[in-house]
Amino acid sequence: KQEVTQIPAALSVPEGENLVLNCSFTDSAIYNLQWFRQDPGKGLTSLLLIQSSQREQTSGRLNASLDKSSGRSTLYIAASQPGDSATYLCAVPSNSGYALNFGKGTSLLVTP
């Protein structure tokens, strides 16, 4: 079964800092990886989807990279803002189909 691990579990940074969130997965035979944001008591918002043929994807201040061979992905957030405070979840499809396996998330707090 595909296992997804996210490090760190929680992170607190002052506004303006650049930061990196890490995600690792056990089965490298994936065809995509998706990063989500979840605000407290809310649903999941898709941030970035990286196909297996891609090395990275960018959206605004967010950049996600994918290294299939090592089973790792990183989400880079530039010039963090208090509005970035949320839980960030990494997910990869299961071995048997299209359902997603999620990490436990990284809870990010950006302080003014």
Add this chain to the structure above:
Amino acid sequence: DAGVIQSPRHEVTEMGQEVTLRCKPISGHDYLFWYRQTMMRGLELLIYFNNNVPIDDSGMPEDRFSAKMPNASFSTLKIQPSEPRDSAVYFCASSSLGQGGSNEQFFGPGTRLTVL
């Protein structure tokens, strides 16, 4: 598009009662997923459908849980009878693989279920 729609947003019920959760996927999406989120176990798949057909229900906890997708625009998740350990947030998501779709999954706002 309005995105994935779920109802109700909150449900409080007593142990033993039947609970029905509803989902309307994004129009044109051919995959529909039901996930459950708890503090202890995080997000886990319950079941998913492709073109209204159940493909993988290995995550359904037990026979008390059932899911249907009678047409492309509606799905239900039913729990009968409900138990306190079913308390969680239930999410519905949809995606598309056909015609250049990427299988990027889009989630609804979730239903927060509390079983007393």
